[in-house]
Amino acid sequence: MGGRALTGTRVRPLALMARDLERARRGGAFGERERAAAAAVIADVRRHGDLAVLRTVRRFDDPRAHTADLLADRPILRRVGRTAPRELRAALDLAHTRIRAFHERQRPTAVEASDAAATLRLLPTPLRRVGALIPRGTSAYPSTALMTGVPARLAGVRELVAASPMTKFEEIDPALAYALSLVDVDLLYRAGGAAAVAALAYGTKAIGPVDKIVGPGNAYAAAAKWLVSADVGIDALQGPSELVVVASRGADARTLALDLLAQAEHGSGAVAVLVSENSALLRELVSALDASAAPVPRGRILLYRAPDTRAAARAANDAAPEHVMLAGRAAAAQAKSIDRAGAVFLGARSAVAFGDYVAGTNHCLPTGGTARWASALRVADFVRWTSRVEMRPPVRELVHAGATIARHEGMRYHAASLEARA
């Protein structure tokens, strides 16, 4: 995790927050360098398939990897998963149960309307084949296997392929294998980044092409997802993680300092912001952060003083960040004005880290201000909808109206096709 000393943390006026955040977010989920590199990898994988993927695996993950190492199927995952420590398996079981329980309520239902002229329907269908990206940091992330796999399975996805980078020692992380077994993935493709995205999008000998690619990744994976998004569905372009804590009087500075440090622990690019109207709280926070004995993580921590609790909440909402946490006496009132964050954690007890693992909500969230239009990963992301139209006679009035519009739009065969039904 690297780390540096954090002394002389400063509190800045709220007016600077928007500009600071814009600067921190510059480049979005990826930059020109990552775009160019990802494009080259995609072209290579489209041409050379698994061999091209293997080249990137050897370069970044394991220099001794062979093609046969790229795949792990259900029996392997089950076998390796059983070797995970009992305590970790129990923790993943609990997380799985809770994530499932909340996502079960998101199941889509058909829409139907009938009148004298027609029966109209919107019918949900699960996607056939989905690829889930599960990144690797200093360790594997079994939690992301649950967050992508649970909604896919609840939607009824027929085939679920996970892609996660190989470790140097050629072994699959037992906790990851266990989590992948919990969501019953069909196959683990042991590669990450742009190569995995390309393999999932266009298929290789080892894996067929999928209909949609979901899940987070590094900037190269994000660039690759964007590049393939005209040919395959993608969920979102997840960039560096973000948290805006809105703290009011009564919040505990030492606990909040841990939340900020946890956010910064997501690595370089991660941003942890705290806004408060309360000067005493801000002072305590500066002390708590500066006193942090352990090495400080690589993300940035920024503190702002707001004129009042309303302005603090408004600034958080305008930023449309991945996470918002509300702590202190004004939290409940402030919650009403937050409707553009990926996820809101309400009250000092509701650490963001609960949402990362065990609360039951999804941790794949929109970053970099994309919460203006994007949402947490949901069951709906694994479903598509077909309209179904069934007309019944007499349709004369509709024929006349439709043909009138069609003629105006220069579509005389459309008009003729309608009039053949009058």
Added chain:
Amino acid sequence: MGGRALTGTRVRPLALMARDLERARRGGAFGERERAAAAAVIADVRRHGDLAVLRTVRRFDDPRAHTADLLADRPILRRVGRTAPRELRAALDLAHTRIRAFHERQRPTAVEASDAAATLRLLPTPLRRVGALIPRGTSAYPSTALMTGVPARLAGVRELVAASPMTKFEEIDPALAYALSLVDVDLLYRAGGAAAVAALAYGTKAIGPVDKIVGPGNAYAAAAKWLVSADVGIDALQGPSELVVVASRGADARTLALDLLAQAEHGSGAVAVLVSENSALLRELVSALDASAAPVPRGRILLYRAPDTRAAARAANDAAPEHVMLAGRAAAAQAKSIDRAGAVFLGARSAVAFGDYVAGTNHCLPTGGTARWASALRVADFVRWTSRVEMRPPVRELVHAGATIARHEGMRYHAASLEARA
């Protein structure tokens, strides 16, 4: 609409259909040429704003246009709309009412779950600002104003900006103005293609940036939507229109010929396919098409002979086309196996053209096989979701499980943040 003679239509074996379609779809919604041109336009609009847009308007639409012509507000739209012929207004009223009635049933509802440890919510929020692209062919397309505007308004979008190319005579099409008034757009930006997409995505002096851009356009608009999609939400990359008719014994060849011609009328790139197990029907179709007196539209019409009704339906579904129409005795049975089309029209009475105008379903549909993962435009496309997490004590079991996973994932501050809540 151009047009050519259609003689010697040939029926091909079903085995060729997938390859033919793949070839017809090559390049997807846009090609390299459109991508490069759109990128240049976007860069120009980001630098020079409305003036850059005006340059493209002068080049493609009206050489005498001025900056002031770029905008039309509510009062203008209402005034011009009133000049539309009464019959056309009545037709648009009927379409509006029916589209509204069906889309009203799509309104999203919050998801909530509570247990001893937490209250979890997924709360929908309407997007703040949306841009709707309304292309122009030989005429304006008021129907697309309804198809984009109705779901946006039902979702509760705060500001709706329509963008549609100017006509040569500087006047707004009265039917378009009327339809835009029906859905109460805030502003019409009188430009199209990549320039309109860039202006909506990044804002100009005349219009602010939107949170999402929806609606169809030409290949340049599609390329532009893809290019800006890391910075703003988009709905889909609509390419050329497609129809696969699955016709079985009992279907009327002359009516189906009109449906195929109507599909081909969408212009070059449009594809109209008919598949049938019935040789007599196919022969009648060839005659009907070859006998077509009027000039034939520019799209392609392709006929295939299937070994049986099942194979015909399966081929249609595998193509995941924009529209499928099922006509003849096997239609109802075949409908069960179509779950990857944008829209299905069931029964010989259910002309696709009903769905284009007045049935009530949306005509903005996924093309080019993207129906594998994408759907018709829906109210859901104008909403985003925020998770809300509210933990309550005791959370000891969750703290322990969460911290166990966090430590395994190398996130010690996450663990500490959780343990501060035990």
